[in-house]
Amino acid sequence: MGKINGCLKCLFIFFNVIFAIIGCLLIFGVVKASIYSQQLSAVGAPGMAWVWVFAIGVIAISCLGIYAGSSERGLALKMFAGFMGVGMIIMLIFGIIVVVLRNKVRDNFRSASSxxxxxxxxxxxxxxxxxxxxxxxxxxxxxxxxxxxxxxxxxxxxxxxxxxxxxxxxxxxxxxxxxxxxxxxxxxxxxxxxxIITWTDFFFNIVMGFFFGFAVTALLGLLVSLLMVHQVKRHDQGGPTSMAMKGY
Missing domain, CATH: 1.10.1450 (Cd81 Antigen, Extracellular Domain; Chain: A)
Known part of the structure; x- marks a missing residue:
């Protein structure tokens, strides 16, 4: 019998696989959107470097979560929980930055001089x-x-x-x-x-929802990983006690 509840473990690994696929799709989208990055940056939109970092980070953390869930190692689960806590804060910060950038791009378009x-x-x-x-x-x-x-x-x-x-x-x-x-x-x-303003607003609203949605997901991932750490710790602490009782 494993250290972690079987249903919880399968659900944890499944969602990490889904987010690894999302990370791959993000990289594909960045490659496609890179041809317009120069024009968008000219009116105040951010470059694509931060999207690359985010996509690679999603893939790396998802792979860590898959390994932590399948191996049932407490240290790996604690590392994953730490990344989830940091990721939640970063997603909230990015969401606020996107709101500021949306307003900046909108103002740059409306005040563009000849x-x-x-x-x-x-x-x-x-x-x-x-x-x-x-x-x-x-x-x-x-x-x-x-x-x-x-x-x-x-x-x-x-x-x-x-x-x-x-x-x-x-x-x-x-x-x-x-x-x-x-x-x-x-x-x-x-x-x-x-x-252009209408469609950039639409795009930024999607990105805002994406980041704030990831923040909520990171919070759930943090709570689940902490629960799994608790189950592993309880199993490891209960092992010697059960063996000692068998000896008697």
């Missing part, structure tokens, strides 16, 4: 990304259509037969292109800044 936008528009990757956003969200320019200078791209063209056109962001009115510029006669009146 000079700052012009510097970004000089980068080919940023221009391609903005064109993709314009096609899907039916908007034109980051702050205004004048961000494109004298050459308005075809992605700004408003093809609605009426006064409004509908896209994934909602409705967007049509307006004439700026005087002295080349391109479509009718362009989307809405700028892409509101669209």
């Amino acid at each position: 000079d700052a936008v012009k510097q970004q528009m000089d980068q080919e990757e940023f221009r391609k990304m903005l064109e993709q956003i314009q096609q899907s969200a039916q908007c034109c320019g980051l702050v205004s259509p004048k961000d494109w200078g004298d050459d308005i791209p075809a992605s700004c063209e408003c093809k609605s037969s009426g006064s409004r056109s509908y896209g994934i962001f909602g409705s967007s009115g049509c307006s004439a292109r700026p005087q002295g510029s080349r391109g479509p006669n009718q362009i989307y009146a809405e700028t892409c800044s509101d669209f």
Whole structure:
């Protein structure tokens, strides 16, 4: 018979396997999102290094939990409990940081000056990304259509037969292109800044829920691991006593 309750042990190992898989998925997501990290960091969003550290930490602690649960070693369980306590505090701190970063990115977009936008528009990757956003969200320019200078791209063209056109962001009115510029006669009146702010808020809300959810999970992991430590300790202390009684 093992030192730890069988159901508790299986449940503990199962959840650690799940979190190890989540860590692998996080690494996969970071690799996919790294192509946009430069553009996001330009408007105040954090880099991807902290996500790498978090993902690797999740995998490492999950592997420690799997080993601690399967081996039923008190020292490994105590180490896991310590990591859970520290992890809970870190997740709470990260959740608060994400709230601050969300407000910072939102303010940077809303207060973006024409000079700052012009510097970004000089980068080919940023221009391609903005064109993709314009096609899907039916908007034109980051702050205004004048961000494109004298050459308005075809992605700004408003093809609605009426006064409004509908896209994934909602409705967007049509307006004439700026005087002295080349391109479509009718362009989307809405700028892409509101669209980007909406989706960055959505992304940050998910991340906030992720961190605060991990904080709650870490608290539960701490409590369960402490219970398992107690069971191992009670088993080890009860062993010599039961053997001595057998001798009599």
